[in-house]
Amino acid sequence: MNASAIPLEPVDSFDYVIFGATGDLTMRKLLPALYRRFAEGQVPADARIVGTARSPLDDEAYRERARVALRQHLRPDEIIDATLNRFLRLVHYVSLNGADSAGNWDGLKALLASNASDERIRVFYLATSPDLYGDIARNVAEKGLRSDRSRIVLEKPIGTDLETARKVNDGVGKHFPENSIYRIDHYLGKEAVQNIIALRFANPMLERMWDRESIEYVQITAAETVGLEGRGGYYDGSGALRDMIQNHLLQVLTVVAMERPSSLDADALRDEKVRVLKSLKPLDPRNLGENVARGQYVQGNTGGKPVPAYREELPGEAPSNTETFVALKAEIDNARWRGVPFYLRSGKRMPEKLTEVVVQFRAGEPGLFGEARPGSRLVIRVQPNESVTLPLFVKHPGNGFGLDEVDALSPLGQPERIRYRDSYEGLMLDAVKGSPALFVRKDETEAAWEWVTPILEGWRNAADGPDAYEAGTWGPESARELLRRSGHRWVEDVAAWA
Numbered sequence: 001m002n003a004s005a006i007p008l009e010p011v012d013s014f015d016y017v018i019f020g021a022t023g024d025l026t027m028r029k030l031l032p033a034l035y036r037r038f039a040e041g042q043v044p045a046d047a048r049i050v051g052t053a054r055s056p057l058d059d060e061a062y063r064e065r066a067r068v069a070l071r072q073h074l075r076p077d078e079i080i081d082a083t084l085n086r087f088l089r090l091v092h093y094v095s096l097n098g099a100d101s102a103g104n105w106d107g108l109k110a111l112l113a114s115n116a117s118d119e120r121i122r123v124f125y126l127a128t129s130p131d132l133y134g135d136i137a138r139n140v141a142e143k144g145l146r147s148d149r150s151r152i153v154l155e156k157p158i159g160t161d162l163e164t165a166r167k168v169n170d171g172v173g174k175h176f177p178e179n180s181i182y183r184i185d186h187y188l189g190k191e192a193v194q195n196i197i198a199l200r201f202a203n204p205m206l207e208r209m210w211d212r213e214s215i216e217y218v219q220i221t222a223a224e225t226v227g228l229e230g231r232g233g234y235y236d237g238s239g240a241l242r243d244m245i246q247n248h249l250l251q252v253l254t255v256v257a258m259e260r261p262s263s264l265d266a267d268a269l270r271d272e273k274v275r276v277l278k279s280l281k282p283l284d285p286r287n288l289g290e291n292v293a294r295g296q297y298v299q300g301n302t303g304g305k306p307v308p309a310y311r312e313e314l315p316g317e318a319p320s321n322t323e324t325f326v327a328l329k330a331e332i333d334n335a336r337w338r339g340v341p342f343y344l345r346s347g348k349r350m351p352e353k354l355t356e357v358v359v360q361f362r363a364g365e366p367g368l369f370g371e372a373r374p375g376s377r378l379v380i381r382v383q384p385n386e387s388v389t390l391p392l393f394v395k396h397p398g399n400g401f402g403l404d405e406v407d408a409l410s411p412l413g414q415p416e417r418i419r420y421r422d423s424y425e426g427l428m429l430d431a432v433k434g435s436p437a438l439f440v441r442k443d444e445t446e447a448a449w450e451w452v453t454p455i456l457e458g459w460r461n462a463a464d465g466p467d468a469y470e471a472g473t474w475g476p477e478s479a480r481e482l483l484r485r486s487g488h489r490w491v492e493d494v495a496a497w498a
C-alpha cells in the first residue's frame with residue numbers, strides 16, 4: 001500500500017463502543033482500522049474507543065493488549081510510536097457482560113456520560129457471537145445508551161439460516177430502527193468491488209453490452225490458500241456456503257447483475273441489489289447435483305508446503321461433513337440475465353489467494369479471420385493486485401492479418417492515485433458518518449438466506465457428503481463437471497488448455 005494521496009476529511013466526534021473487544025476480530029481488524037484512520041487524521045482527537053467484554057481488565061491492561069495487537073497486525077512502517085501512544089489514549093475498557101441486563105451497564109453509562117452531547121455520534125459495534133446481538137441491543141436501548149445519533153453495527157454471520165437470520169434481525173430491530181442498523185459485509189468495503197459499479201455505469205460501451213445478448217456467463221471466485229487458522233470451532237458449524245457464498249459472493253453477484261440504480265444513495269443501490277437476490281431462480285433441494293458441488297480438502301500442498309487434511313486440522317477426532325469448497329450455478333430469472341449462468345465458487349486450501357470476477361462475452365461470427373473468434377473475457381481482479389483486464393484482438397504487425405491478443409485496460413487504478421485500504425477502515429468510518437450504502441439491508445440478508453437455505457436442506461438430507469479434493473487444487477472434479485454440462489470451463493482450465 002502506498003501513502004495516501006487522497007486526504008480524508010475528519011469526521012464528527014464519536015464514541016465507538018465495541019462489544020467483543022478482547023476477541024480476534026477486534027484485535028486483528030477493528031483496532032488496526034481505527035488506528036490507520038487516526039494516523040491519517042480522520043479520527044478527531046476527542047474521539048473515544050470503548051472496548052467491552054466480560055474479561056476483567058482496566059483501561060491500562062486493555063491498552064496494553066491493544067498495543068501488542070497493533071504491533072502485530074500493522075505493518076512496521078505504519079507504526080509511529082508517538083501516534084500509537086496518542087491513539088491508545090483514546091482507548092478505554094469496561095468489563096461488561098453485554099447479554100446480561102444486570103451487567104456493569106452503569107460503568108459504561110458513566111463513561112459515555114462523561115463526554116456526552118447531543119451532537120456526539122455513538123456507534124455500537126457488535127463483534128460477539130450473533131446469538132447475543134438481540135440481548136445486547138435490548139440492553140443498550142433499555143439502559144438509555146441509545147442516542148439520536150446512534151448506530152449499531154452487526155458483524156457477520158447474521159444467523160445460520162433464514163429462520164435464525166430473522167431472529168437476529170428482529171431481535172435488534174425491536175430496539176434500533178433499520179436505518180441505524182449497519183450489517184457489515186467486508187467485501188462491499190473492497191475498492192475493486194465498488195469499482196464494478198463505476199465500471200458498469202460510467203462506461204456506456206460496457207453498460208450497453210451488459211446483458212444476455214452479449215454475455216455468455218459470469219464466474220465469481222473467492223479462493224483462499226489458508227485452512228482453518230484456529231477458527232475450527234466456528235468454521236465447522238458454518239462451512240463455505242454460509243461463510244462466503246451467502247454473504248460475500250452473493251453481494252458481489254448483486255453488484256455485477258443489478259439494474260442501473262436511480263442514484264448512488266444507499267436505498268437506491270440496495271433496492272436494486274435486493275431485486276437481483278429475489279430474482280435468483282430457486283434451487284431444488286432434491287436435485288442439487290445439477291447446480292451445486294461441494295468439497296472438503298484432504299492432505300496436499302499449498303504454497304510449496306505439505307498441509308494436513310481438514311479433518312486433521314479440526315480439534316477432536318469426530319468426522320465432519322462440513323464443506324470447505326462450494327461451486328454453484330445460479331441463474332437470475334429476469335429479462336437482462338435469463339439463461340446466463342453465474343458460476344460462484346469459494347474454497348479454502350486452493351492453489352492461490354484470489355478473488356476475481358470473470359465476464360465471458362459471447363463468441364463472434366466466423367469468416368473474416370477464420371474460425372469464430374472466442375468472446376472477450378473481462379477480468380475484474382478484486383484481490384490481490386486489483387486490476388481490470390479486457391483483452392482485445394489486434395492485427396499482428398507485418399503483412400497479412402494475423403491477430404495478437406493485447407490487454408486493453410489494466411490496471412484498475414494508478415497506485416499513486418489510489419491507496420487500497422483494508423475494507424474495515426472505510427466501513428467503520430462510514431458507520432460514524434451515517435453512510436449505509438455499503439452495508440447490507442435486512443431484506444437483502446434475508447433474501448440471500450432464502451435462496452441459500454434449500455441448499456442447506458438438500459445437503460442435510462443427502463446420503464453422501466462433500467467430495468474430497470487435494471489441498472492446493474481448484475476443488476473436486478464435480479466443480480468442473482458443473483460447468484462442463486453447459487459447455488463451459490473455469491477460467492484456469494481455459495488458460496491451461498489455451
Ligand SMILES: NC(=O)C1=CN([C@@H]2O[C@H](COP(=O)(O)OP(=O)(O)OC[C@H]3O[C@@H](n4cnc5c(N)ncnc54)[C@H](OP(=O)(O)O)[C@@H]3O)[C@@H](O)[C@H]2O)C=CC1
Pocket residue numbers: 019020021022023024025026052053054055096097098099100127128129130132155156157234
Ligand atoms: N475473527 C474474524 O476474522 C471474523 C469474525 N467474525 C465474527 O465476529 C464475531 C467475533 O469473532 P471473533 O472476534 O473471532 O471471536 P472471539 O471468540 O475471538 O471473540 C469473542 C468476543 O466476544 C466477547 N464476549 C463473549 N461473550 C460476551 C458477552 N456475553 N458479553 C460481552 N462480550 C462477550 C469475548 O470476550 P470475553 O470472553 O472476555 O467476554 C470476545 O471479546 C463472530 O460473530 C465472528 O463470527 C466475522 C468475520 C471475521
Ligand SMILES: O=C1O[C@H](COP(=O)(O)O)[C@@H](O)[C@H](O)[C@H]1O
Pocket residue numbers: 186222224243244355
Ligand atoms: O468473512 C470471511 O472472509 C475471509 C476472507 O476474506 P478476504 O477479505 O481475505 O477475502 C475468510 O477467510 C473467512 O473464513 C470468512 O469468515
